[in-house]
Amino acid sequence: MKTIYKEDTIPNLEELLSLYNDVKWSAYTKNPNKLKKAIDNSLKIITVWEGRQLIGLIRAVGDGETILYIQDILVREKHQRKGIGKRLIQMILSSYPDVRQKILLTDDTEKTRRFYESVGFSACDDGKIIAFAMMG
Numbered sequence: 001m002k003t004i005y006k007e008d009t010i011p012n013l014e015e016l017l018s019l020y021n022d023v024k025w026s027a028y029t030k031n032p033n034k035l036k037k038a039i040d041n042s043l044k045i046i047t048v049w050e051g052r053q054l055i056g057l058i059r060a061v062g063d064g065e066t067i068l069y070i071q072d073i074l075v076r077e078k079h080q081r082k083g084i085g086k087r088l089i090q091m092i093l094s095s096y097p098d099v100r101q102k103i104l105l106t107d108d109t110e111k112t113r114r115f116y117e118s119v120g121f122s123a124c125d126d127g128k129i130i131a132f133a134m135m136g
Contacts, residue, residue, distance in 0.1 A: 009047050011039070022074075048084055055076045
């Protein structure tokens with residue numbers, strides 16, 4: 001089946017929950033209405049579809065001029081390691097070529113480090129920059 005990338009197509013709540021549950025992002029699925037509102041209020045969304053199934057998503061928040069924050073990037077487990085995540089990153093970054101700060105926060109695992117470094121991101125613990133976060 002063909003993989004189709006769509007810009008600014010907002011999935012419905014059922015499609016979102018299915019994708020977020022597949023990758024075990026339960027912090028998002030505990031409050032479905034908040035998830036849907038967050039998606040709806042994103043600066044940009046790119047989705048990936050196989051037939052009628054949502055298999056991937058990237059969303060960004062920010063002003064689109066000076067800062068771009070990649071909030072979520074998800075690819076269903078059975079579709080990972082096929083270049084979908086890399087293409088999503090490339091697509092979202094190419095939508096905002098003049099934005100100076102491109103930021104994301106993620107879990108510190110070997111898998112995530114390898115992926116984000118392979119698409120051009122640098123870890124903040126390499127001594128060049130510092131990041132602070134407040135979770136709550």
